[in-house]
Amino acid sequence: MAQIIDGKAIAQSIHSEIAKDVSDLITNHAQVPGLAVVIVGERKDSQVYVRMKRKACAEVGIKSIDIDLPGDASEKMVLETVLNLNANPQVHGILVQLPLPSHINEERILTAISMEKDVDGFHPLNIGKLAMKGREPMFVPCTPKGCIELLQRSGISVSGKRAVVVGRSNIVGLPVALLLIKLDATVSIVHTRTPDPKNIIREADIIIAAAGQANMIKADWIKPGAAVIDVGTNAVDDPSRKSGYRLVGDVAFEEAKSVAGWISPVPGGVGPMTIAMLLRNTVDSAKRACVEMWC
Known part of the structure; x- marks a missing residue:
């Protein structure tokens, strides 16, 4: 019989490691990792996923910045939201919950996310570096x-x-x-x-x-x-x-x-591993920002 790979247990172990990293960032550098989660509309499945992500952030000490936009929000409104988050130094990761409503161009929104905050790992430059020998992306999906x-x-x-x-x-x-x-x-x-x-x-x-x-x-x-x-x-x-x-x-x-x-x-x-890796990417982004600011 196969050995069952328990993703829940492995993810929980990773959560413990992340919580320690967050505690160290706060104690030693006064840096609280921040993850902005943007959801457009009220799809039930998307709402469930977003609640799980926000709960996981709370468990490890990551600040969840919650942005809920109406389903009829314009593409311009969503784009401006992303650009504002790019400029916010308290935000280290930006996640736009997919799928977006049909009137919004997903590629345009995802490409607008700063590569330094692309904790989902979907930015074309991050995927491009993943595909190249000798290059490392800032984030992996x-x-x-x-x-x-x-x-x-x-x-x-x-x-x-x-x-x-x-x-x-x-x-x-x-x-x-x-x-x-x-x-x-x-x-x-x-x-x-x-x-x-x-x-x-x-x-x-x-x-x-x-x-x-x-x-x-x-x-x-x-x-x-x-x-x-x-x-x-x-x-x-x-x-x-x-x-x-x-x-x-x-x-x-x-x-x-x-x-x-x-x-x-x-x-x-x-x-469970997908969410654990999202948290890991967010904390890694906060660490990188801390080094860049010499904090």
């Missing part, structure tokens, strides 16, 4: 960074291994593939146009599943002993639940855990 942390803190070596990333999104698939390459893995990306994905995935020592397709990867797709990180979060009907649904990953967990060497569950795997 939180979910891909969390995937790598799960591997490293579980004692799973990446160097020299064959890794397959399932999915090629800008948010997870592409950046996590770039991170694996930086760590000297040999990487393949499987996507919707890939012929015979099963045999490609079955060659992998490490699988990062980020396709957004419930239970796509079966036990016979997995090399015995492989490490499986499941990023997928898919709602499937479940009449036994009060909500009428339950969350599952891209990997058929119950059958896969009898073949894999390590596997992360859904929920409780990558999800």
Whole structure:
């Protein structure tokens, strides 16, 4: 049976490390890390995510600067909000909750975020540096960074291994593939146009599943002993639940855990790590700002 990678426990350990760093910044430099969270509209899923992020900030001592804009806010209003936060020295990280309403150009808003405060890691210059050999981005996107942390803190070596990333999104698939390459893995990306994905995935020592397709990867797709990180979060009907649904990953967990060497569950795997990495990026930004100000 696979070793279950407990993302909740690992994330909690990281939270403790971050809380100590925050305490040191406050005690030694009078610097309180600040994270501005901008949400436009009242999408229930976005509201839930934002509440979780704000709660996590409070737990580790990061100041959460909450900006709630109406769903009909103009693109100009959102852009001006971001530019004001760029200029605010008490803000070390800016997060604009996606998706934005359809009348707002997401790329324009995300590109307007200062690269020095891009704690989501989505600025084109940060992604560009991630793709270049010998360059380091100021921030790495939180979910891909969390995937790598799960591997490293579980004692799973990446160097020299064959890794397959399932999915090629800008948010997870592409950046996590770039991170694996930086760590000297040999990487393949499987996507919707890939012929015979099963045999490609079955060659992998490490699988990062980020396709957004419930239970796509079966036990016979997995090399015995492989490490499986499941990023997928898919709602499937479940009449036994009060909500009428339950969350599952891209990997058929119950059958896969009898073949894999390590596997992360859904929920409780990558999800908690994404928020932990957001907090880590924010504190790293505050540390950088402190050095620049000689505080």
